[in-house]
Amino acid sequence: LLTGATGFIGSACLNCLVRGDSDIHAVNRKGRGPFEGRVAWHAAELRDPDSARALIAAVRPTHLLHTAWIATPGVYMSSPQNSAWLEAGAALVRAFGEAGGRRFVGIGTCAEYDWSASKFVEDETPLRPQSPYGRAKVAMWEAVRAGAAAHGFAAAWGRIFLPYGPADAPERLIPSVIMALREGRTVETTDGNQARDFIFVEDAADLLRRLLLSDVHGAFNVGTGTASTVRSAITMVAESLGGLDRVKFGARPRQPGEPASLVADMRKVETQLSWRAKVELRTGLAICVDQAGARPS
């Protein structure tokens, strides 16, 4: 069972999962989505715990990949909806355990970590979330682990760093730069020297699928392990579209509390899953530029 199955991360996961031979149930609010025939779609408003429970009772999933959460750009970090999604998640965990579910995989975030740390290692770097989003995700993973221990199901947790991809919300960094440059506008940005771990959404989805179908347990970073500056990412976009002269680095201050570096340590994933990201940043950005051109503007 895949929740949030038409969201940014969830739809990429669905694309991965349909290539395998598992029975797939997918849920979103409408109960409709791609791969009809291959995928059994269900309609549910998961923030209503009764709806979450009814879904689990109907599907009785052995494996649950829970990607549904608030993700509205500019809003999700501090929204009260994080509490609603946490409540929904706790209901889902409980219903899943009671229905005899075997493996629960949830989606975390690099915002769970103490951002003053110099590296981000799953079982080593302290968790010190500063936002309602980060806190609710920390709580959700503890909720999953509590349910796993009490009900006897297996659990893993993927802490996603900076996912990007063609279907990303237009307000987010990469799509907004692409659109601005296409439209001949100036891009005012920070100095751009922050180091980030940008992961192409298909890579992220591939790792999440692996977490779902493997038997590892615990938290795993979902990143590439490669540091790229925001400046280098924007520059790559601008070089492929033209208009680098219209990017004004340093025109805007950084957000308060923004860490200098946010790069996943991928040793645990490499050791336990022999997994590495496949899509280089330049390649992934080229795909974004290309597919953004295919959209109606």
Added chain:
Amino acid sequence: LLTGATGFIGSACLNCLVRGDSDIHAVNRKGRGPFEGRVAWHAAELRDPDSARALIAAVRPTHLLHTAWIATPGVYMSSPQNSAWLEAGAALVRAFGEAGGRRFVGIGTCAEYDWSASKFVEDETPLRPQSPYGRAKVAMWEAVRAGAAAHGFAAAWGRIFLPYGPADAPERLIPSVIMALREGRTVETTDGNQARDFIFVEDAADLLRRLLLSDVHGAFNVGTGTASTVRSAITMVAESLGGLDRVKFGARPRQPGEPASLVADMRKVETQLSWRAKVELRTGLAICVDQAGARPS
């Protein structure tokens, strides 16, 4: 609003709160309890999120002291009910925030900490719960903080060490020793050299009331700061009742994973609240022995 208001901790909190001049609403499953007239009682099954929401909508509390949780001796540490209480707690947090609540205080546990640590300091010692109970409590506090940040209410969290008192469940250590010695039975126990922070339930309740009515925020240990061995506590009981020769220390192995020492660091509480526990262990145990004698056996 006080939840779990007839539980072991909750009833002690109610005893404290009625001495003040706040309007008090109390909830348990029956909707009945002591201090009728002084306290407005409500019936709710909080593990049903709809019931939790309806309660908050009816009372619209400014201050919420949430003590309700599974506490069944021998069961609560690993029970799936921890997930149910977490779900209930998340529902309560959300409803409280949406109803404009101002201050939420919840009850945590020393089982949230990494028990291999040598001291237990609120914002320093890593949290590394090993039980569904500890995990669910860690999750609950993150849920409270996420809700507090998103909705703009204040929040504090009391991590209780080893509470004891006359109304404690008969299966727990102190009452079971008292009863065995009264009935002339032999007490088979561990070596008893574990250092523990036993806190008299009235002291714990007094500190929780302070947390509720102050404006401090964050997590606070609820303990005495004093290390007592299990052996010394049992010896005190046996000395006052007679029968020390019937206590067989070392007759049973310790539980796997039991820490050698579990003693609260109380500096944060002393600094921010100028609070100290008042009841010495010998005094508190004498009260337990005395009141156990008053019960029908």
